[in-house]
Amino acid sequence: xxxxxxxxxxxxxxxxxxxxxxxxxxxxxxxxxxxxxxxxxxxxxxxxxxxxxxxxxxxxxxxxxxxxxxxxxxxxxxxxxxxxxxxxxxxxxxxxxxxxxxxxxxxxxxxxxxxxxxxxxxxxxxxxxxxxxxxxxxxxxxxxxxxxxxxxxxxxxxxxxxxxxxxxxxxxxxxxxxxxxxxxxxxxxxxxxxxxxxxxxxxxxxxxxxxxxxxxxxxxxxxxxxxxxxxxxxxxxxxxxxxxxxxxxxxxxxxxxxxxxxxxxxxxxxxxxxxxxxxxxxxxxxxxxxxxxxxxxxxxxxx
Numbered sequence: 001x002x003x004x005x006x007x008x009x010x011x012x013x014x015x016x017x018x019x020x021x022x023x024x025x026x027x028x029x030x031x032x033x034x035x036x037x038x039x040x041x042x043x044x045x046x047x048x049x050x051x052x053x054x055x056x057x058x059x060x061x062x063x064x065x066x067x068x069x070x071x072x073x074x075x076x077x078x079x080x081x082x083x084x085x086x087x088x089x090x091x092x093x094x095x096x097x098x099x100x101x102x103x104x105x106x107x108x109x110x111x112x113x114x115x116x117x118x119x120x121x122x123x124x125x126x127x128x129x130x131x132x133x134x135x136x137x138x139x140x141x142x143x144x145x146x147x148x149x150x151x152x153x154x155x156x157x158x159x160x161x162x163x164x165x166x167x168x169x170x171x172x173x174x175x176x177x178x179x180x181x182x183x184x185x186x187x188x189x190x191x192x193x194x195x196x197x198x199x200x201x202x203x204x205x206x207x208x209x210x211x212x213x214x215x216x217x218x219x220x221x222x223x224x225x226x227x228x229x230x231x232x233x234x235x236x237x238x239x240x241x242x243x244x245x246x247x248x249x250x251x252x253x254x255x256x257x258x259x260x261x262x263x264x265x266x267x268x269x270x271x272x273x274x275x276x277x278x279x280x281x282x283x284x285x286x287x288x289x290x291x292x293x294x295x296x297x298x299x300x301x302x303x
Contacts, residue, residue, distance in 0.1 A: 184225070
């Protein structure tokens with residue numbers, strides 16, 4: 001998951017091929033297409049100019065939708081040498097950043113070893129995978145959404161900040177979000193699995209969250225909210241574990257925890273219908289779970 005692909009602007013010869021290419025990318029697929037070079041969309045338009053005005057408008061619409069859906073992402077740090085062609089630039093780039101791209105797509109007549117054409121593209125509908133349950137792997141598969149989402153939501157009934165197997169992971173993921181566009185993080189967990197006589201006190205939970213925010217360097221001008229709910233008698237049950245934004249989301253089969261050496265966690269991107277459902281529940285508040293306690297920063301609410 002979270003792999004980046006690159007395509008020569010001349011790799012598609014019409015809007016149908018471009019639609020096929022772009023349809024493989026975005027948060028719902030779990031993979032992304034790099035706008036390389038920075039003029040990629042403009043260059044695609046120029047390549048398709050000879051197809052006529054109607055086809056040209058179709059190409060523009062596809063490119064606009066790809067940007068809106070975060071299927072096509074730019075990166076100003078990717079170097080480009082005007083003296084070289086696309087393939088030469090891409091090879092230079094991969095020498096500087098080995099492993100940065102999963103695959104390159106080139107025009108049919110320019111096919112060369114190690115590169116594919118639109119005819120060779122045979123990707124699964126989604127890029128789900130099984131990862132080692134360590135912080136670095138959670139960050140790897142989640143990085144793009146962590147950086148892009150203006151508001152992130154973490155859902156896990158067992159998301160206990162007092163436990164060491166959760167604490168370090170949250171510090172790593174929040175730390176990445178702090179460097180991106182995120183202005184607010186909201187976490188949802190189940191009250192009975194976090195707070196209680198044989199668990200942790202609410203005071204301990206609040207102290208642990210304060211430490212996590214400090215260790216992740218969460219900016220003081222951004223919001224953080226941790227919500228504990230009771231879903232025992234609710235129709236809405238908190239069971240699946242997600243991280244999502246308005247852009248898309250990821251499901252983590254065993255939630256947000258580092259597991260013993262060798263153990264793995266299955267992760268998969270959320271499809272459109274499931275993404276819309278979790279947005280309604282946890283972003284728009286369409287649920288009947290009882291909110292028991294809330295921690296807020298920079299202005300904590302009273303317990």
